[in-house]
Each structure stands twice: as C-alpha cells, then as structure tokens.
Amino acid sequence: MLASLGLDADAETVYRLMLTHQDWGVAELAGHLGRPEPEIRAALDRLAELNLLRRSLQAPGGVRPVSPNLGFQLLLQRQQAELLAQQQQFAESQAAISTLLAEYAELRTGERHGVEYLQGIDAIQARLEELAHRSTHECLSFMPGGAQSAASLEASRPLDEQLMRRGVRVLTAYLDSVRNDTPTVDYAHWLHDNGGEVRTVPALPLRMVLFDREVALLPVDPDNTKKGAVQLTGPGVMTALVSLFDQVWERAAPLGSVRDRDAAGLTAQERELLRQLTQGATDEIAAKKLGIGLRTERRIMSELMARLGARSRFEAGVLAAKAGWTD
Numbered sequence: 001m002l003a004s005l006g007l008d009a010d011a012e013t014v015y016r017l018m019l020t021h022q023d024w025g026v027a028e029l030a031g032h033l034g035r036p037e038p039e040i041r042a043a044l045d046r047l048a049e050l051n052l053l054r055r056s057l058q059a060p061g062g063v064r065p066v067s068p069n070l071g072f073q074l075l076l077q078r079q080q081a082e083l084l085a086q087q088q089q090f091a092e093s094q095a096a097i098s099t100l101l102a103e104y105a106e107l108r109t110g111e112r113h114g115v116e117y118l119q120g121i122d123a124i125q126a127r128l129e130e131l132a133h134r135s136t137h138e139c140l141s142f143m144p145g146g147a148q149s150a151a152s153l154e155a156s157r158p159l160d161e162q163l164m165r166r167g168v169r170v171l172t173a174y175l176d177s178v179r180n181d182t183p184t185v186d187y188a189h190w191l192h193d194n195g196g197e198v199r200t201v202p203a204l205p206l207r208m209v210l211f212d213r214e215v216a217l218l219p220v221d222p223d224n225t226k227k228g229a230v231q232l233t234g235p236g237v238m239t240a241l242v243s244l245f246d247q248v249w250e251r252a253a254p255l256g257s258v259r260d261r262d263a264a265g266l267t268a269q270e271r272e273l274l275r276q277l278t279q280g281a282t283d284e285i286a287a288k289k290l291g292i293g294l295r296t297e298r299r300i301m302s303e304l305m306a307r308l309g310a311r312s313r314f315e316a317g318v319l320a321a322k323a324g325w326t327d
Helices: 011-021 024-033 035-049 069-108 120-135 150-165 176-180 183-194 235-251 269-280 283-290 294-308 313-322
Strands: 054-055 063-065 115-118 138-143 169-175 197-201 206-209 213-218 229-233
Touching: 011 024, 011 035, 011 063, 011 169, 011 197, 024 035, 035 054, 035 063, 035 313, 115 120, 115 150, 120 206, 120 229, 138 235, 138 269, 150 183, 150 229, 169 176, 169 183, 169 235, 176 183, 176 269, 183 197, 206 235, 213 235, 229 235, 229 294, 269 283, 269 294, 269 313, 283 294
Parallel strands: 138 169, 169 197
Antiparallel strands: 054 063, 115 229, 138 206, 206 213, 213 229
16 A cells, blocks of 8 residues: 555555554564564565664664654655655756767767777777786776686786786785685786785775776776776876775785784674665675675675674664674
8 A cells, every 4th residue: 555655565564563563573473464584574674774663762672663643754755855866867867968978979079088988898908908008107906796707817817917027016906705716816816926916805896997097997887897998087087096996905905814803703894794784785786796696695694693683684784883883
C-alpha cells in the first residue's frame, strides 16, 4: 500500500507489527509472522534506511519504530526531496549535454585545449605509449579493481620498463586485496626490483595515470574503463589530481610491509568496509570498491557483525559508529 513511498510490503508488515508490539525483537517478529529471521532483519534494514526506526533508549542495542504521524511525514518529505533531486538532475543533465556538445564541436575544430576524449582500448593504449615515451621524471598511478588481469599486466610491463630504464620515478597504488593475488604481487615485486615503488590501500577513488604532473588519463566511466578515457592538462586540474594522489599515497602501505591491526583490532580493509556500510553501500558495491569477491566481502562482514554482537547490517553500522570504528 505504501510502495510508492519506498516502503515495500515486507517492511510495511514489520513496521505495523512493531507499532503494536514495540518490545518485540527479531525472534518474536519472525515467530508471529512465520517468516525466517534473515527476512525480518532485511525489513528492519529497509525501515532504517527510510528513517522509520530509532535506537531504543529502554533496550540498549535494540530499535523502536517511529510514530506513524512523524514516520509518514518523513516518507512524504523524502519522496518530495527525491522528486526535486530528479528535477535538478534533469536540469543539470541538460546543461551537461549542452556543454559536452559545445566541447565536442570545439574539439572537432581544434579550438579547445586541455581536454581530449579517447575512444576504445587501442586509442588509450596508444596514448599511454606516447605519454610514457615523452615522460621525463615521474609516473603516478592508481590501479583499482583488485587483482589485475593478465592482459593489463602484459600491456603495462613494456611501458613501465621503458620508464624505469630512463630513470623515471614510477609510483603505483593498488588495493590491499592484490596482496592475495600471485600474478599481481609478482608484477609489483618486479616493479620494485627495477626501481619502482608500490603501495596498497583499502580503497581507491578511480583509475588514473599522471605523467610528470602535467598530463592525466582518467576513464570516462570509472565503472567501465572500456568506454574510453579523457586526457586532462592544465595547472588547475593537475594540482587537484596530484594532491589527491599525494594524500592517498601518504596513507598507503608499502607492498612488502605487514598490514597491522589498529588499536581497535581492525585491519584497514575492515575499517573501510564498515565505512562503506555506514555510507549505505550494498554488499556488491562495497566488494567492488575493495576489489574483493562478493563471498569474501560477506564473510568479512559476517565476522565483523559477530565481533560487534550485531544481528543486522543496520545494527552493525550503529554499533560500529558508536565504537568509533568508522572514524
């Protein structure tokens, strides 16, 4: 009945029942409805996303439903905000398309400088080869996606070898998850042995390569690098991208070092996963961000929930934030 407001049938049923039995937990709700507990927890997660649950002061670790008077008002406000956001997004899309068409027209006539679009893997590889040949002192790279494919490593080797042979400083940041992939680790050791530097971090913002802090190659679509790339130049944009690289590089760990647990007993990867959780990322998105498989992500999440004593993702997020594990 309230699906148009984002409240599916399962979540609505659980919400209605909680309004009349506010002291019931997952087990009681599941028993009354004759539904498995995982489905009840999924419904609770959905209610939490819609701001229809609050932490219970009476039962620490528990939750209580928001009153219908406030709850339905919140749902209406949420829907109104989404409609306004869609209208704003449509307007921005129109403006972006107009700008893109103008830029494309200028590129066709050779009038615009600083931005160039490259279509197709062959065009991107050819440009990488050209920039590597021209580079004189530094090549900085973000390589997300976890384990690198054999094709990617094969394409990178001659370029990296050419750069290092000429004394160009090569700095590459991978995800922590590559530490478990033998081909990528072997390649990283080869880089190190030939003068390159390799570090890892739990998550990377996007794939990018910077040459001499003057030219950058970034994917047009970070989720699908095969769609093409954009080459950027100019002091403003390069200053921002170099600053981003420097910040990530500073907190990254050398590949050969041991990733110690922090004072809370968490690895950097576990802390990043909890951060993704509190930001509303699904299991699939979090796994992709960390460069790990979905089953691995769910196993780590399950272990973290057990350590927190949480029975749902929502409760895990609340407890992790309370413990300072997402700072």
